[in-house]
Amino acid sequence: MISSVIICYSAHMGNTLKVARVIGEVLRAEIYKPGELDPREAVKKYQLIGLGSGIYYGRHHPSIITFAEKLPEARNRYVFVFSTSGLPKIPVLHNYHKPLITILSRKGFRLVGEFSCRGYNLHGALRLIGGMNKGRPNAEDLERARRFAENILRRLA
Ligand SMILES: Cc1cc2nc3c(=O)[nH]c(=O)nc-3n(C[C@H](O)[C@H](O)[C@H](O)COP(=O)(O)O)c2cc1C
Structure with a gap:
């Protein structure tokens, strides 16, 4: 099993x-907040690093x-990128993952996948109308996240 961290x-x-918990369960990866793990340690210890946020x-x-x-x-480390967002990401126009992926690619990391789904959004004035995407990520989103992680494992086996 590849050593992984999120x-x-x-x-x-x-x-x-x-989403991170479901992916972490499949990959048997611990989940850290950015301040809790030294990036140099992460690269030393793990072959696969997942990075995600809203x-x-x-x-x-x-x-x-x-x-x-x-x-x-x-050069010999793998990464995947994930997110939840109010609106879907649209390639070119709205490619939310691009800034992060650009940084990772420049450093030589190999991108093995991207995952995104909608997330409940109560930001700002949305609160007044009960928010957007209530209940998301839902069971279907989390099942998709599970399959995403299983696919990564298969690819890196
Ligand atoms: C301050 C703020 C800014 C946001 N900006 C965007 C945005 O630019 N595009 C979008 O699709 N969703 C946006 N959202 C919605 C979040 O991406 C969404 O609710 C996400 O699921 C939050 O994830 P989290 O609960 O893990 O933080 C924003 C939410 C907040 C609170």
């Missing part, structure tokens, strides 16, 4: 942490971006 920041409603103002949480920036270069 770095997750789930600032708003804990939505992304629900999407805030069009990108991952700054603490996740900073974690990625602090990772040393590594």
